[in-house]
Amino acid sequence: MAGDRENAFALRGRIAHFLGDPGMSPENLVYFEDGVLVVEDGKILLCDDARSLAGAGFDLAQCEWLPNQLILPGFIDTHVHSPQIDVIASYGTQLLDWLNDYTFPAESRYAQRSFAEASANDFLDYTLSVGTTTSFVYTTSYKQSTEALFEAALAKDMRLVAGKILMDQNALPELQDTAASGYQDSVDLINEWHGKGRLGYAVTPRFSGTSSVEQLTLAGQLLKEFPDVWMQTHMSENLEEIRWLKTVHPHTADYLDSYEQYGLNTDRSIFGHCIHLSDDEILRLAGSGGRVAFCPTSNLFLGSGLMPLEKLKKAGVPVSIATDVGGGTSLSMLTTLGEAYKVCQMQGYSLHPLEAFYMMTLGNAKATHLDHCIGNFERGKEADIVVLDNKPTPMMARRITQCRELDEELFVYMMMGDDRSVARTYCHGVQQYDKGENN
Numbered sequence: 387m388a389g390d391r392e393n394a395f396a397l398r399g400r401i402a403h404f405l406g407d408p409g410m411s412p413e414n415l416v417y418f419e420d421g422v423l424v425v426e427d428g429k430i431l432l433c434d435d436a437r438s439l440a441g442a443g444f445d446l447a448q449c450e451w452l453p454n455q456l457i458l459p460g461f462i463d464t465h466v467h468s469p470q471i472d473v474i475a476s477y478g479t480q481l482l483d484w485l486n487d488y489t490f491p492a493e494s495r496y497a498q499r500s501f502a503e504a505s506a507n508d509f510l511d512y513t514l515s516v517g518t519t520t521s522f523v524y525t526t527s528y529k530q531s532t533e534a535l536f537e538a539a540l541a542k543d544m545r546l547v548a549g550k551i552l553m554d555q556n557a558l559p560e561l562q563d564t565a566a567s568g569y570q571d572s573v574d575l576i577n578e579w580h581g582k583g584r585l586g587y588a589v590t591p592r593f594s595g596t597s598s599v600e601q602l603t604l605a606g607q608l609l610k611e612f613p614d615v616w617m618q619t620h621m622s623e624n625l626e627e628i629r630w631l632k633t634v635h636p637h638t639a640d641y642l643d644s645y646e647q648y649g650l651n652t653d654r655s656i657f658g659h660c661i662h663l664s665d666d667e668i669l670r671l672a673g674s675g676g677r678v679a680f681c682p683t684s685n686l687f688l689g690s691g692l693m694p695l696e697k698l699k700k701a702g703v704p705v706s707i708a709t710d711v712g713g714g715t716s717l718s719m720l721t722t723l724g725e726a727y728k729v730c731q732m733q734g735y736s737l738h739p740l741e742a743f744y745m746m747t748l749g750n751a752k753a754t755h756l757d758h759c760i761g762n763f764e765r766g767k768e769a770d771i772v773v774l775d776n777k778p779t780p781m782m783a784r785r786i787t788q789c790r791e792l793d794e795e796l797f798v799y800m801m802m803g804d805d806r807s808v809a810r811t812y813c814h815g816v817q818q819y820d821k822g823e824n825n
């Protein structure tokens with residue numbers, strides 16, 4: 387039953403996870419047709435082949451057997467906006483109008499603490515129902531909306547990184563902070579929440595267009611004062627935005643420079659989108675170790691463009707994958723992988739299902755420096771687990787029976803899967819979602 391803690395339990399079924407990038411070596415994929423996963427005190431104790439374990443004296447009868455279901459590490463979403471669950475699927479605009487017409491009014495509701503608390507809880511429940519156990523979240527410019535999200539994530543023992551949005555210009559007046567208040571709120575939130583339970587803090591300027599030079603300077607100061615926090619922001623999403631940004635920050639050479647000048651391009655920086663970067667910007671990102679969050683459903687929905695995944699990877703830029711709800715159209719990372727495939731197809735690159743599943747698990751963990759604790763089933767890691775139902779719909783069941791290899795089956799989940807494909811989700815060894823209970 388969801389939410390009950392057992393000190394130790396064992397699941398038996400088909401198990402897949404990655405030890406590294408499967409593009410570098412096929413041995414980086416670990417797959418057991420009949421595997422056992424043992425969890426103790428919230429950590430992975432054992433992940434191995436059932437028959438060899440039985441041969442060594444392990445009693446398979448203690449396992450809960452999930453025949454045919456596929457057990458994977460929890461999915462990681464490296465860029466999502468919790469308050470935008472109320473504006474997902476809003477018609478007819480591209481980025482700048484979408485912000486003004488839909489997003490800013492929706493975010494202004496989070497000034498009310500009770501609304502922020504209820505919505506934070508709903509947001510996390512929605513993420514668990516699609517198999518996402520770790521998210522990098524933009525809240526709103528209100529400090530209390532970030533507190534509400536951290537409280538809700540702590541109660542569910544989720545690993546989650548979030549930040550209050552810094553935004554002191556070019557937005558609704560009631561949503562604007564000031565450079566000084568944004569800095570102080572961030573300091574207070576870091577001191578209260580960063581490192582508590584499984585939580586972390588990300589300094590979060592929305593994008594350089596909505597922050598003054600003074601605010602960007604103080605954001606850079608925060609990274610110096612708290613070197614183990616993250617930085618998340620948006621960059622080079624929309625051509626009109628890029629033209630507009632030159633008028634807002636005319637002293638900068640290009641978009642990346644509007645962060646670099648303030649010390650905001652580091653290997654703990656996660657830049658959402660990065661669709662229209664120049665070759666020079668790509669080189670500088672690769673040099674600094676700055677990370678990119680690829681948000682395909684958002685890029686298509688807002689008509690922003692096609693992110694050049696293959697080009698960025700070849701240039702040595704670490705790329706993660708993310709939903710970017712509510713510009714993105716689904717919290718499901720499976721759906722996100724399917725749209726990523728189409729974006730890559732449009733550029734002559736066929737994203738392989740193993741590469742895709744690696745990206746949303748261990749790859750995203752590595753891209754965010756969390757691979758020491760999540761991302762796969764190595765012993766000692768936190769037990770964030772997703773169980774996929776291989777018969778979520780009659781048509782998927784039919785299609786999956788045709789699959790001979792694991793990568794064929796993963797590709798079906800990637801192209802046809804969504805919340806219906808997720809049977810269970812565990813956070814830190816506790817089941818937090820059960821599709822059977824929620825139907």
Ligand SMILES: [Zn+2]
Nearest residue numbers: 467620658710
């Ligand atoms: Zn975003």
